[in-house]
Each structure stands twice: as structure tokens, then as C-alpha cells.
Amino acid sequence: MAVDIKNVTDVGTEPGTLPDTMAAWVIRQEREGEPLDAFQIEEIEVPEPGALEVIVRVMAAGVNYNNVWAAMGKPVSVFRYHPEDDHHIGGSDASGIVWKTGPGVTKWQPGDEVVIHCNQASYEDPEVHGFDPLAAPSQKIWGYETSWGSFAQFTKVQAQQLIPKPKNLTWEESASYALTYFTAYRMLIDRCEMQAGARVLIWGAAGGLGVFATQLCRLSGALSCGVVSSAEKGALLEQLGITGWIDRNEYAGMMRKGGESPDEEKARFKEMRRFGGAVREVLGDDPNIVFEHVGQATFPTSVFVVKPFGKVVICAGTTGYNLDFDVRYLWMRQKEILGSHFANAWECTKANQLIESGEVRPVLWRTMGFDGVAEAHQLMKENKHLGKIAILVGAPETGLGKTEEGAGAIYAEVGA
Numbered sequence: 351m352a353v354d355i356k357n358v359t360d361v362g363t364e365p366g367t368l369p370d371t372m373a374a375w376v377i378r379q380e381r382e383g384e385p386l387d388a389f390q391i392e393e394i395e396v397p398e399p400g401a402l403e404v405i406v407r408v409m410a411a412g413v414n415y416n417n418v419w420a421a422m423g424k425p426v427s428v429f430r431y432h433p434e435d436d437h438h439i440g441g442s443d444a445s446g447i448v449w450k451t452g453p454g455v456t457k458w459q460p461g462d463e464v465v466i467h468c469n470q471a472s473y474e475d476p477e478v479h480g481f482d483p484l485a486a487p488s489q490k491i492w493g494y495e496t497s498w499g500s501f502a503q504f505t506k507v508q509a510q511q512l513i514p515k516p517k518n519l520t521w522e523e524s525a526s527y528a529l530t531y532f533t534a535y536r537m538l539i540d541r542c543e544m545q546a547g548a549r550v551l552i553w554g555a556a557g558g559l560g561v562f563a564t565q566l567c568r569l570s571g572a573l574s575c576g577v578v579s580s581a582e583k584g585a586l587l588e589q590l591g592i593t594g595w596i597d598r599n600e601y602a603g604m605m606r607k608g609g610e611s612p613d614e615e616k617a618r619f620k621e622m623r624r625f626g627g628a629v630r631e632v633l634g635d636d637p638n639i640v641f642e643h644v645g646q647a648t649f650p651t652s653v654f655v656v657k658p659f660g661k662v663v664i665c666a667g668t669t670g671y672n673l674d675f676d677v678r679y680l681w682m683r684q685k686e687i688l689g690s691h692f693a694n695a696w697e698c699t700k701a702n703q704l705i706e707s708g709e710v711r712p713v714l715w716r717t718m719g720f721d722g723v724a725e726a727h728q729l730m731k732e733n734k735h736l737g738k739i740a741i742l743v744g745a746p747e748t749g750l751g752k753t754e755e756g757a758g759a760i761y762a763e764v765g766a
């Protein structure tokens with residue numbers, strides 16, 4: 351049955367009371383594939399909050415690459431992560447209003463305005479208390495490894511996922527940044543201990559992760575060299591304070607495809623050296639940090655160009671997970687590879703303060719209506735976007751929800 355989303359901004363109840371059902375964008379296992387086909391709107395029962403859980407009315411949601419993977423069912427089907435739910439409501443970023451709290455929740459009340467970070471872990475795992483929740487066996491990414499994400503009128507989260515909504519941002523601005531910004535924060539600030547004067551090479555610098563990596567470099571006094579695939583993305587980076595940028599189309603020969611002949615390998619190394627020269631020209635020296643998420647295509651270059659004793663920090667492998675590189679450049683020059691995954695609640699809190707103070711700003715490319723969820727993921731899969739895409743859910747129009755003056759988002763006005 352087709353669901354009418356004309357009234358998606360009206361939930362019909364006051365904070366404290368949940369309606370029986372809600373409109374939600376749902377992926378089901380039998381229709382995994384292109385985002386445009388995999389996402390469909392359905393009417394779903396609103397869940398009740400369990401112990402230490404909160405139901406948030408979603409005012410706006412943020413689009414991330416993880417639900418491109420969820421739609422495709424690749425590299426694995428998300429239904430493997432949550433076999434208890436036969437629907438997948440994706441969405442790992444949101445701003446909204448606390449609507450109902452579960453037993454044990456004391457810090458949040460119905461009516462509170464919040465942003466949601468996407469890390470979940472069981473309160474009962476010892477890693478959560480004193481080590482790092484990302485190390486807990488129960489750790490999951492909300493809205494990817496769990497159902498009940500943000501592409502619906504209501505979402506179910508753990509109370510520890512809630513952060514006060516920055517008053518200087520609209521609903522759509524505050525829904526757009528958390529997942530990629532907090533990931534970039536952990537990668538650079540905590541995993542790499544980036545300091546003033548560091549030299550950082552950032553792949554995909556105008557993408558969701560990259561726009562925040564670029565701003566964190568500027569704020570930390572580090573030099574940054576961004577890699578992008580068009581001049582208009584380079585122009586956005588200049589607005590964000592990049593030291594300099596390189597168009598990767600000029601170095602297509604350095605990308606690892608796999609199965610190259612010895613002659614092709616030789617040619618690839620020559621191109622990697624040429625690219626290294628261009629990076630040095632921007633930074634004044636080789637980078638001592640490389641910000642990686644592209645994976646197979648770029649990883650050999652990352653290990654090759656990073657300075658001796660430097661760090662390659664990686665949180666994804668968009669072009670492929672099986673990475674191969676000439677390991678002599680790693681051991682002879684004592685380089686390090688660091689894995690990183692999202693962020694813990696403390697990192698999220700610290701990073702969010704920089705948004706509240708306007709020192710780091712969301713970078714919004716486009717805000718779409720609730721009907722745009724499938725299309726937004728398709729655009730992202732096809733690399734047609736810059737920065738972030740937000741979706742209006744409970745907010746009837748853009749520009750609402752801001753209650754204090756202050757720097758809002760940067761709007762990327764170029765692209766598809």
C-alpha cells in the first residue's frame with residue numbers, strides 16, 4: 351500500500367506520547383540493489399523505548415555512504431547485523447526532539463532538542479567503562495548495523511547517543527555532520543595526535559569526511575593537501591582553508607587496479623613519484639599524516655608518499671578492501687598504519703563544542719524533502735555530491751530550529 355507522506359511533518363501526538371505507526375524509508379533484503387530501487391516508503395509500527403533508550407522525533411536526517419552499502423547489500427547484507435528485524439530503516443545522522451524516554455533515563459526529558467551520534471554499545475560491556483566503547487563486543491553503528499535509523503518520523507537510540515543540538519544551527523544543518531565529522535576528529539586528533547605544523551594529505555577532501563578533515567587541519571595549525579576530482583571541489587576546499595589541492599584526474603595512472611603487469615607496475619610507481627612531488631610542492635615536505643578511506647586504488651600511494659615514521663590512518667575502503675602495497679616502504683622507513691572507526695561519546699562531545707563555537711562548520715551541498723532519501727543515496731553512490739546532504743523529516747522547511755545567532759553551515763553551491 352502506498353504511504354501518503356504529505357503529512358510527514360505532523361506526528362499527531364505531543365512529546366511523551368507515541369503514535370502507533372510512522373512513515374519510514376525501508377530497505378528489505380529481497381530488494382537490495384541500486385539505492386533508487388532498494389529504498390521504499392512503508393508504514394511501520396513506532397517502537398517503544400527499552401531501558402536506557404529514547405525515542406526521538408526526527409526533524410532532519412543526514413545522508414551517509416553507509417546506507418549506500420546497506421541498499422546494495424554489499425559487502426554484506428545489513429540483515430546479518432540485525433536478524434531480529436526484517437526491515438532496515440537506515441540513517442545514522444539526525445537532529446530531533448526527545449519524544450519518549452525509557453526506564454532509567456534521567457538526563458533527557460521529552461521536548462529536549464538533540465543531535466544523535468551513531469555509536470551504540472551495551473552498558474554491560476566492561477570496555478564501555480574505562481576503555482573505549484568502540485572496543486566492546488556489542489558495538490554497532492546505529493542506522494547501519496541496527497534498524498530504527500533516522501529516515502523515519504521516529505528513531506530509537508540509546509540515551510548516551512544524545513548530544514545537545516547546537517543552538518546556532520538549523521535542523522538540517524545540525525542533522526548533517528555528526529557521523530563524518532566525529533570520524534575525522536578521532537582519526538586526526540586522537541589516533542594521529544595531529545599537532546600544529548603537521549603536514550596532512552587528505553583523499554576525497556571535498557567529500558563527507560574530507561570537508562571536516564580539512565577544517566580540523568586549519569584549526570590545528572596543520573598544513574593540508576586535498577585531493578579532489580574537479581576544480582569546483584578545489585574551490586570549495588579553498589573556502590574551508592586548505593593549503594593547496596591536487597586534481598586526481600591528472601594522476602589517473604597511479605591508481606591501483608590489481609592484476610597489473612610488471613611494466614604497468616613500473617609506470618604506476620613513476621606516477622606515484624610524480625604525485626608525491628606535487629604533494630611536496632603544496633606542503634613544503636612529504637606528508638607525515640595521510641587521511642585514507644578510498645582504499646585499494648590509493649593505499650599503495652598513501653604508504654609510498656607518507657614521510658618516514660609518518661602515519662596512514664584509514665577508516666574505509668570504498669574502492670576495495672584488499673589492499674596491497676610494497677611493504678619495503680613501510681618497514682624500511684618505519685611508517686605506521688592505523689585503523690579507525692567512528693568515535694566514542696567523549697570524542698563526539700568535544701568535537702561538537704567546536705561546532706557550537708562555529709570553529710568547525712557543517713558543509714551542506716543540498717537539503718532534500720523526505721521524498722528524496724533514495725535519490726540522495728543514488729547521487730552519493732555516483733559521486734555527484736560535495737560535502738553533505740540533509741533530508742527534512744519533521745521540519746516543514748529549511749531554515750528552522752535555529753535559536754541563537756552564530757556561524758551556520760557553509761553552503762557548497764557547485765556540483766551536479
Ligand SMILES: NC(=O)c1ccc[n+]([C@@H]2O[C@H](COP(=O)([O-])OP(=O)(O)OC[C@H]3O[C@@H](n4cnc5c(N)ncnc54)[C@H](OP(=O)(O)O)[C@@H]3O)[C@@H](O)[C@H]2O)c1
Pocket residue numbers: 414415416529530533553554555556557558559560577578579580583598643644647648665666667668669690691692693730733737
Ligand atoms: N569507519 C567509519 O567510521 C566511517 C565513517 C565515515 C565514512 N566511512 C566510509 O568512508 C568512505 C567515504 O565516506 P564519505 O562520507 O567521505 O563519502 P563521500 O562524501 O562520497 O566522499 C568520498 C570522496 O572520495 C573520493 N573518491 C571516490 N572515489 C575515489 C577514487 N576512486 N579515488 C580517489 N578518490 C575517490 C571522492 O572525491 P573526489 O572524486 O573529489 O576525489 C569523494 O568525494 C565511505 O566508504 C564510507 O562508508 C567510514
